[in-house]
Amino acid sequence: MSVQIVINGENAEQAIQELAALSTGIVGRSVPAESALVPEASKAERAARAARTKPEPAKAPPATPPEPEDEPANDEPDTDDSDASDEPIPTDVELREIARNIGAKGPEAKAAIKELLGKFGVSNITAVPAEKRIAFKRELEALA
Secondary structure, rough: OOOOOOOOOHHHHHHHHHHHHHHHHHHOOOOOOOHOOOOOOOOOHHHHHHHHHHHHHOOOOOOOOOOOOOOOOOOOOOOOOOOOOOOOOOHHHHHHHHHHHHHHOOOOHHHHHHOOOOOOOOHHHHHHHHHHHHHHHHHHHHOO
């Protein structure tokens, strides 16, 4: 037979007192009522304690403009999202539905979808980054 005992306390001191009360009860001694009670800390004391234990928020480094770099070699397709502001970014579900409909046409269509995924540098539709989803959707629909 297994027994599980859970001891809760507002702080370590209270948890230790609860454990002491439990242990004296186990060996058959009675526990005086005062020893089992822990005086309630005032709200001000609790707030002060909480303030001491909270970590300081990380300070952001000063904003500096990025240094211009030589254009890196980029194998990813160029995306023309000039009218992207009025077109919503497609969700995973929408993209998968379009791909499912195209893939139903046969093995050649499925191969074209896989090739498109490779062109965007991802292994599956959910991995297409949000900033490239509109372009991906356009190219996917072009396969239809």
